[in-house]
Amino acid sequence: HAKRKLKIGITCYPTVGGSGVVATELGKKLAERGHEIHFITSSMPFRLKGFYHSVTYHEVEVNNYSVFQYAPYDIALANKMAEVIVDEDLDVLHMHYAIPHAVCAILARDMSKRNVGIVTTLHGTDITVLGVDSSLKGAIKYGIERSDIVTAVSRSLAEQTYELIQPNKTIETTYNFIDTADYYPQDVIHLREILGILPEEKVLLHVSNFRKVKRVQDIVKSFIYVRKQMPCKLILVGDGPERHPILEEVKGTPYEKDILFLGKQENVAELYALADLFLLMSEKESFGLVLLEAMACGVPCIGTNIGGIPEVIDHNKNGFIVELGAVEKAALYIVEILSNENKYHRFSEQALQTVTEKFSMDTIVDQYESYYYQVAYDE
Numbered sequence: 001h002a003k004r005k006l007k008i009g010i011t012c013y014p015t016v017g018g019s020g021v022v023a024t025e026l027g028k029k030l031a032e033r034g035h036e037i038h039f040i041t042s043s044m045p046f047r048l049k050g051f052y053h054s055v056t057y058h059e060v061e062v063n064n065y066s067v068f069q070y071a072p073y074d075i076a077l078a079n080k081m082a083e084v085i086v087d088e089d090l091d092v093l094h095m096h097y098a099i100p101h102a103v104c105a106i107l108a109r110d111m112s113k114r115n116v117g118i119v120t121t122l123h124g125t126d127i128t129v130l131g132v133d134s135s136l137k138g139a140i141k142y143g144i145e146r147s148d149i150v151t152a153v154s155r156s157l158a159e160q161t162y163e164l165i166q167p168n169k170t171i172e173t174t175y176n177f178i179d180t181a182d183y184y185p186q187d188v189i190h191l192r193e194i195l196g197i198l199p200e201e202k203v204l205l206h207v208s209n210f211r212k213v214k215r216v217q218d219i220v221k222s223f224i225y226v227r228k229q230m231p232c233k234l235i236l237v238g239d240g241p242e243r244h245p246i247l248e249e250v251k252g253t254p255y256e257k258d259i260l261f262l263g264k265q266e267n268v269a270e271l272y273a274l275a276d277l278f279l280l281m282s283e284k285e286s287f288g289l290v291l292l293e294a295m296a297c298g299v300p301c302i303g304t305n306i307g308g309i310p311e312v313i314d315h316n317k318n319g320f321i322v323e324l325g326a327v328e329k330a331a332l333y334i335v336e337i338l339s340n341e342n343k344y345h346r347f348s349e350q351a352l353q354t355v356t357e358k359f360s361m362d363t364i365v366d367q368y369e370s371y372y373y374q375v376a377y378d379e
């Protein structure tokens with residue numbers, strides 16, 4: 001017989017970032033499959049604008065009394081989760097990030113005295129960046145061990161978690177996905193004109209939050225090597241702490257006009273479609289959702305041999321892998337692929353195929369759904 005529909009609470013960081021995107025898109029797909037979805041977050045997840053049937057948003061409010069040195073957000077979140085567990089009769093909580101979300105969910109389950117299942121997805125930053133921080137390591141381990149099912153967005157992240165946190169828990173690898181209804185190859189000739197890109201110029205693209213770990217400087221360095229050999233432009237999308245220093249570095253150089261800083265953009269899908277190649281040269285990256293977004297638009301990628309990147313970029317098939325900081329080698333690959341039309345076409349086709357086969361949205365949503373059924377309390 002058909003399985004019963006579930007009531008699922010989801011908590012993620014609602015701001016721009018891969019984990020929030022994956023959590024929100026997953027919630028929307030689950031709602032389309034008939035489940036009831038409850039987002040419990042500090043603000044509206046940015047991909048949740050508009051009305052979605054069977055999706056409710058519960059806002060966590062934190063009062064900042066002057067007696068508290070820090071506003072008790074985590075406690076307020078757990079309190080809200082406990083309320084929603086009872087009010088909505090939730091079957092499952094899906095937490096994105098061990099810290100603080102999984103830990104809050106465990107507290108909320110205890111407060112609610114209900115048998116709600118907890119699925120936790122690890123996205124990276126809390127493990128690979130903070131996991132080594134002894135002030136949080138014990139709490140991360142606790143969050144993982146007390147969750148019913150734990151997933152990581154790449155094999156690399158699962159392995160790193162075993163190594164750094166040593167939890168007594170199996171970590172499943174469940175890859176990220178994107179919706180090909182949002183990202184697909186399209187004709188964006190008008191954008192080339194708006195951005196002043198000449199017909200003979202190739203376009204290299206990078207999209208990130210410009211944190212230090214993204215090593216945007218390396219991308220600029222590679223671009224300059226390439227620019228010396230062929231007409232091209234570099235488009236940088238996003239904002240963050242490294243944007244200003246890079247802008248300063250580029251100012252006054254002969255390549256200033258070839259590097260376009262577009263800042264944060266709403267419609268990145270069109271920018272991917274405009275690009276010939278996508279670059280991600282990070283020193284830490286547990287998956288690299290932007291790679292999938294680019295590939296879904298038929299854009300081959302260049303990435304570093306770091307974290308989950310080599311699980312997404314299949315070297316010499318849908319892009320190239322270089323060692324961290326190997327900016328000249330990256331430039332060699334870029335020139336090679338952009339100068340060989342046949343090879344470029346093969347890579348582009350392969351990129352599209354990677355998205356629909358290895359990272360198929362339906363298969364990945366199926367995986368999560370099966371985890372929920374495993375942990376939901378049988379009625």
Ligand code: GMT
Pocket residue numbers: 013016017018019020022123124125128153176209213284285286287288289290
């Ligand atoms: O690192 C970021 O830019 C943001 C962070 C997040 O919370 O969204 O990204 C992490 O999760 C994404 C979704 O799983 C992954 O695609 C990113 O690789 C991961 N970032 C790091 O590991 C540094």
